[in-house]
Amino acid sequence: MDTILLYPVIVPLAVGFVMLFLPRSLGRLSQVVALMVSVAALVFSIRIFRLDEGAYTWTVLALDAFTLDLLLTTQPLGSFILMFAMGFGVLITLYSFKSSASVRRINEYYGSILLAIGGSAGILLCDHLLFLLIFWEIVTAALYLLISTGGKDSNFAATKSFAMIGASDASFLLGAAMVWALSGTFVISQISLATTSALPVIAFLLLMLAAITKAGAMPLHTWLPTGGEYAPTSVMALLPAALDKLLGIYLLIVITRGMFVLKSGGALSLVLAIIGVATIVIAVMIAMVQHNLKRLLSYHAISQVGYMILGIATMTPIGIAGGVFHMLNHAIYKSCLFLCGGAVEDATGTAELEELGGLGKRMPLTFVACLIAALSISGIPPLNGFASKWMVYHGVVEMGRTQTGAAGVMWPLWLLGAMFGSALTLASFVKILHSIFLSRVPDRLRETKEASGLQTAPMLVLAFLCVFFGVFYRVPLRQFILPALGAAEETEAALGSWNAILATALLLIGIGVGAIVLFVSAFAKQVRSVPTWACGETQANDDMIIPGTHFYKTVSSMKGLKQLYSVQRRGHFDLYDQSGRAGLALTGLLRWLHNGVLPVYLTWVVLGLLLVLLMLCNIW
Amino acid sequence: MMEVLTNLFWILIFPGFVFTLAVGLLASWLVRKVSALVQYRVGPPVYQPAVDVMKLMGKEILIPEEAHRAVFVAAPLVGLSGVLLLAAMLWLAGAGVAFVGDVIVAIYLMVLPSLALILGSSSSGSPHASVGAAREMKLVMGYELPLILAFIVAVVKTAGVLEPAEQLSLVAIAQHTPVASISGALAFIVALLCVQAKLGFVPFDIAESETEVASGVMIEYSGALLAVWKLMQTLMLVALPLFLVVVFLGGVGTSGWALGGGIGKYVIVLVLVILIKNTNPRVRIDQAMRFFWCYCGPLLVAAVILAMLGNYYGLTWL
Numbered sequence: 001m002d003t004i005l006l007y008p009v010i011v012p013l014a015v016g017f018v019m020l021f022l023p024r025s026l027g028r029l030s031q032v033v034a035l036m037v038s039v040a041a042l043v044f045s046i047r048i049f050r051l052d053e054g055a056y057t058w059t060v061l062a063l064d065a066f067t068l069d070l071l072l073t074t075q076p077l078g079s080f081i082l083m084f085a086m087g088f089g090v091l092i093t094l095y096s097f098k099s100s101a102s103v104r105r106i107n108e109y110y111g112s113i114l115l116a117i118g119g120s121a122g123i124l125l126c127d128h129l130l131f132l133l134i135f136w137e138i139v140t141a142a143l144y145l146l147i148s149t150g151g152k153d154s155n156f157a158a159t160k161s162f163a164m165i166g167a168s169d170a171s172f173l174l175g176a177a178m179v180w181a182l183s184g185t186f187v188i189s190q191i192s193l194a195t196t197s198a199l200p201v202i203a204f205l206l207l208m209l210a211a212i213t214k215a216g217a218m219p220l221h222t223w224l225p226t227g228g229e230y231a232p233t234s235v236m237a238l239l240p241a242a243l244d245k246l247l248g249i250y251l252l253i254v255i256t257r258g259m260f261v262l263k264s265g266g267a268l269s270l271v272l273a274i275i276g277v278a279t280i281v282i283a284v285m286i287a288m289v290q291h292n293l294k295r296l297l298s299y300h301a302i303s304q305v306g307y308m309i310l311g312i313a314t315m316t317p318i319g320i321a322g323g324v325f326h327m328l329n330h331a332i333y334k335s336c337l338f339l340c341g342g343a344v345e346d347a348t349g350t351a352e353l354e355e356l357g358g359l360g361k362r363m364p365l366t367f368v369a370c371l372i373a374a375l376s377i378s379g380i381p382p383l384n385g386f387a388s389k390w391m392v393y394h395g396v397v398e399m400g401r402t403q404t405g406a407a408g409v410m411w412p413l414w415l416l417g418a419m420f421g422s423a424l425t426l427a428s429f430v431k432i433l434h435s436i437f438l439s440r441v442p443d444r445l446r447e448t449k450e451a452s453g454l455q456t457a458p459m460l461v462l463a464f465l466c467v468f469f470g471v472f473y474r475v476p477l478r479q480f481i482l483p484a485l486g487a488a489e490e491t492e493a494a495l496g497s498w499n500a501i502l503a504t505a506l507l508l509i510g511i512g513v514g515a516i517v518l519f520v521s522a523f524a525k526q527v528r529s530v531p532t533w534a535c536g537e538t539q540a541n542d543d544m545i546i547p548g549t550h551f552y553k554t555v556s557s558m559k560g561l562k563q564l565y566s567v568q569r570r571g572h573f574d575l576y577d578q579s580g581r582a583g584l585a586l587t588g589l590l591r592w593l594h595n596g597v598l599p600v601y602l603t604w605v606v607l608g609l610l611l612v613l614l615m616l617c618n619i620w
Numbered sequence: 621m622m623e624v625l626t627n628l629f630w631i632l633i634f635p636g637f638v639f640t641l642a643v644g645l646l647a648s649w650l651v652r653k654v655s656a657l658v659q660y661r662v663g664p665p666v667y668q669p670a671v672d673v674m675k676l677m678g679k680e681i682l683i684p685e686e687a688h689r690a691v692f693v694a695a696p697l698v699g700l701s702g703v704l705l706l707a708a709m710l711w712l713a714g715a716g717v718a719f720v721g722d723v724i725v726a727i728y729l730m731v732l733p734s735l736a737l738i739l740g741s742s743s744s745g746s747p748h749a750s751v752g753a754a755r756e757m758k759l760v761m762g763y764e765l766p767l768i769l770a771f772i773v774a775v776v777k778t779a780g781v782l783e784p785a786e787q788l789s790l791v792a793i794a795q796h797t798p799v800a801s802i803s804g805a806l807a808f809i810v811a812l813l814c815v816q817a818k819l820g821f822v823p824f825d826i827a828e829s830e831t832e833v834a835s836g837v838m839i840e841y842s843g844a845l846l847a848v849w850k851l852m853q854t855l856m857l858v859a860l861p862l863f864l865v866v867v868f869l870g871g872v873g874t875s876g877w878a879l880g881g882g883i884g885k886y887v888i889v890l891v892l893v894i895l896i897k898n899t900n901p902r903v904r905i906d907q908a909m910r911f912f913w914c915y916c917g918p919l920l921v922a923a924v925i926l927a928m929l930g931n932y933y934g935l936t937w938l
Contacts, residue, residue: 358688360691379728380731380732380735381721381729386728390724390725393724393788394788397775397788398784398787400779401779401784401787412772412776412924415768415772416772419764419768420764420768423761423764423765426731426735426757426760427760427761430735430738430739431757433739433742434738437688438691438742438743439742439745439750440745441686497718497721497722497788498720498725499721502627502720503705503721503725506704506708506720507701507705508701509632510697510701510702511694511698511701513632513637513701513704514696514697514700514701514848515697517677517844518697518845520844521677521681521843521844521847522844525679525680525681525843525844526681527681527682527683528680528683529682529684529685530682530683530685532685532745532746532840533684533746533839533840534747535748535834544745544746545747546747546750546751551754551757552754552758554758554905554906554909555758555909
């Protein structure tokens, strides 16, 4: 009986719940308490990670034969993800000290962060499907509260997120019920269903829908960009960028490798691969043409999920390990990018790319963190994003070699989508780096100051992790991921061909060679600062800025793509909007029927009576 | 210790910096000489490319006041170092040594010079450079699609003959000649055009077109910094054709006939590049993107399908 398993769940949940009802004047107190609790949760999670085997049972309800137990156990996968999730909790709470000044309801904000942390801990430790669902809902509710603490219109975004994730949670409930009916138990580690008949397949698809909606993959992805635009950026960095990915992919792994037995290369892995690649390519195409920084980052948070799902869909050890590694890496760099975006927004008051520029010199630390994270997400070697993408690619090729089903035969398509998506990702981050940090400073932003240390420190920690997990990518794999997946030996052998440490050393040597060339000639001749050459004309500074928003007009005005983009902008691909429209049409019909004119109602009643009469008398 | 020294020797002397640079200078002389011959000129002497770089290094360095200095200076160095690593990898792969990474690593390293060019020019704060950077990025997006497809064709063609463990290894792929088949030949031709674009040669010199955007990406670079860019381009002139030789043409051997044949293949690829350069006018960026996406892309999708059918029915010539 290891009671420590209970602490990271119950402490944040209890404190967070109390905090929701504190008066506004105690804002400073709740900040400090939130930081203390999140640090405590991190400490608990580290001790849990070092626990070999732990289990805790608490009988909540016992009615004769029927008992409801809160089962908490340590699984290798859950407990390593737990450690990182708690780490993100601490970093974001720290960051919020400065950034939460603009937040509307401060106690609710910190309380919800604690609820999200506690709920995540519950999900990652829980071995009981029903309690898992309850914790899952707590995180959804926390996300709703957190998004609604943003500026105006954030209520709309929060409602949309809640509606979409809530719908997927309903499918979770249905799936869980079906699993119970099929296997007779709610204990996750005891469930192992073959996916050979229709019912288990439907249950799998329902649970999968819940997992990928939380993670933000298509088709139920549209809550993410809407939330991203209106929610505080620290919220985006904590939930959709980090925790939601960790939880969604965790659930996906649990159902694909534990609760259900999938045939490798079968129809279900085809479904997963299609969702994965479509998510990568479509989301990045939309991201590329966005003009708002937060919206752009949100679309990338969708696109990157595709790699994780694709990795899992390969059903090969290296592919799955790559998918899980990508989940971890994504949480790190995307969280960092959102934090950078938040710092830029705090410093300049806008997230519109057109109004920014040249901040690299004004905000050097933010720039360095953002540059590293941007190169990571674009998969530039030797950073962490490259390592995990590389593993996913290997998984895809391996799948083509070993699996004969439709998913295996179509491997070139998956590889093409994944690699091309990576090039498009680079394109959108080049746009971000150009529009915010490079290019020229608009006159309005000349006086911009670097963000405070409380904001830059979390970013730099995450940026450092990007580099460390890239250069020494075997360390996280050996420490956390491969033991958790129980596939150490086969994967270890396949990792041999990417020597990231040597590559980094040689790249540094190459830079050194160039630097020597530079130094030699810089000694010989002077270095001079000159105004930008504008072909002899004198131009006002603001007229010489070419914002990155113009970069990809060539793409968005291409025949065919142009029409698709315009349909997408009008929300025709948004299931939320579409179901909203369907709902409106339905109520419209009802409204048309209920026009309040008495004779019409009488006519309906008479017609109905006539119908009943006819049926009773069996006249036809 | 020995291992460290070997790696240092490989990256700095042979087949790394010194050797590749020598080959590259020779190759860029070849480019200029053949172009001159095509245009009925005499052309420069063989030492001219080296002299040009020396001259640039002796000039003063101008840095725009608005520029982000660190990025402006670091960008050419990063680009140079990326190509250097790529070149060393490819030479050693031909000699049967697995160095640093596989073919995916090579493809990703090939993006590094373009990325460095984009960030460097974007940091200069010049509107011309911004336009150039946008064009360079769009060009990368354009050719990346057919290049990935060409790489997939090569992997499919070698899938049947390679051991599972060496599926994506450069060394193993260098032992085979996918070009000796319909799909492989198609992939090689398209990949050649992609290399043309990566090198920034006519008809794809859109990012640094002198007449419209005054050298675009390079406009603010001068002196030793420009010299480093030129060195990078010289190294690319070796590394990129070498990539085609390794992936499609069976690689460069280490001794005797194989070495001679390897050099011959490299020269053939180089001459093809030069001929394309001299017989085409510059295209617009939208034309280039449409060319790569709408023409090269579907062509290579067909090539991938052909190659897979070939594998399935055991017809190696497909």
